[in-house]
Amino acid sequence: MNFWNELRQQNRPILLSAPLDGVSDLAFCKICLDGGADVVYTEMTSASDLYHESKQLITYLKLFKGVHRVGIQLYGKDPEHFTKAASIAESLGFDEININFGCPAKGVVSGGGGVMLMKDLDNVYKIIENTIKGTKLPVSIKIRAGIEKNSITALDLLKKIKNLPVSCVIIHGRTYEQLFSGEINYNLIKECKNFIDNNFIQSKELNGIFPIVIVNGGIIDKTTAEKALNLTNSDGVMIGMGSYGKPFIFNELKGFKNNDLKKYILNHAKYLFESKPKKAHLDFRKHLLWYLKNNENFISLRNEIIKIENIEDIKEILKKI
Numbered sequence: 001m002n003f004w005n006e007l008r009q010q011n012r013p014i015l016l017s018a019p020l021d022g023v024s025d026l027a028f029c030k031i032c033l034d035g036g037a038d039v040v041y042t043e044m045t046s047a048s049d050l051y052h053e054s055k056q057l058i059t060y061l062k063l064f065k066g067v068h069r070v071g072i073q074l075y076g077k078d079p080e081h082f083t084k085a086a087s088i089a090e091s092l093g094f095d096e097i098n099i100n101f102g103c104p105a106k107g108v109v110s111g112g113g114g115v116m117l118m119k120d121l122d123n124v125y126k127i128i129e130n131t132i133k134g135t136k137l138p139v140s141i142k143i144r145a146g147i148e149k150n151s152i153t154a155l156d157l158l159k160k161i162k163n164l165p166v167s168c169v170i171i172h173g174r175t176y177e178q179l180f181s182g183e184i185n186y187n188l189i190k191e192c193k194n195f196i197d198n199n200f201i202q203s204k205e206l207n208g209i210f211p212i213v214i215v216n217g218g219i220i221d222k223t224t225a226e227k228a229l230n231l232t233n234s235d236g237v238m239i240g241m242g243s244y245g246k247p248f249i250f251n252e253l254k255g256f257k258n259n260d261l262k263k264y265i266l267n268h269a270k271y272l273f274e275s276k277p278k279k280a281h282l283d284f285r286k287h288l289l290w291y292l293k294n295n296e297n298f299i300s301l302r303n304e305i306i307k308i309e310n311i312e313d314i315k316e317i318l319k320k321i
């Protein structure tokens, strides 16, 4: 059975950890799974680099082997690259393929990719169609509300692709213009959910059920999660920045308390030092700053955090909290 169906049968909101460039590496994905995420995503990965079989990229992606409920997120603008990219991703053992139609990064949008595709719906259609051709895995998409206040195109995009069997639609309820802050357009997401429930092709892989709809943007705790779910009628939430230093936010939303901060910090560090031995100490500094930002001694700990070199240094800091 497709894992989305299993999740839907649990009769609780589905909890996704967001793809976060520069953050959601293997270690972050693993710690978010430990913290209760139902599905986690890789950082955006170039479909064209996979198409060209970039050795460096494939070596990195192989690290995910054996870790499950991981979706690989692909971005790009050349539809012809996505079939082979999807097939390689499947052979690498990922559970799902997500396509990025929301990225605002300069390097991506300048070439017409990411969120700019929300203006080029023919290409969006071809990219999804070609991805589905390349794999038996479920294929999901991640979109934004639109480009700017006067160009809210999420619903147009969904109308265009309603006959394609996507398994899940994740909607970041902000425009490109808003980047990563500001109000979430809950009404729009509700409209999208309604449209999907009534008009989308009922996917075979979902046993004839309509695609799952996930609300994303600004969810940082139970209150904001409940608000987003109530106002949009979505099947679940995706959390990005709300999981910084708090990968157990997913467990909290499931009602599990007593998440041991020190245990999460040490496990996260272990995963990172194992998977990226050369630069783990540099990468973990930012995570440790996030983990300890609410500690009463944060100001004095900060100077030590930004100098950590190894796990022993981290243990020394943990003795002080």
Ligand SMILES: Cc1cc2nc3c(=O)[nH]c(=O)nc-3n(C[C@H](O)[C@H](O)[C@H](O)COP(=O)(O)O)c2cc1C
Binding pocket: 018, 019, 020, 021, 022, 023, 042, 043, 044, 073, 100, 101, 102, 103, 142, 172, 180, 216, 217, 218, 219, 238, 239, 240, 241, 242
């Ligand atoms: C540092 C950073 C990197 C991001 N990288 C990606 C990415 O690789 N792919 C993607 O679809 N969205 C990316 N996003 C957007 C997030 O996945 C998410 O949609 C956005 O942050 C809103 O959710 P939040 O308010 O819960 O963080 C990124 C956001 C941030 C802040």
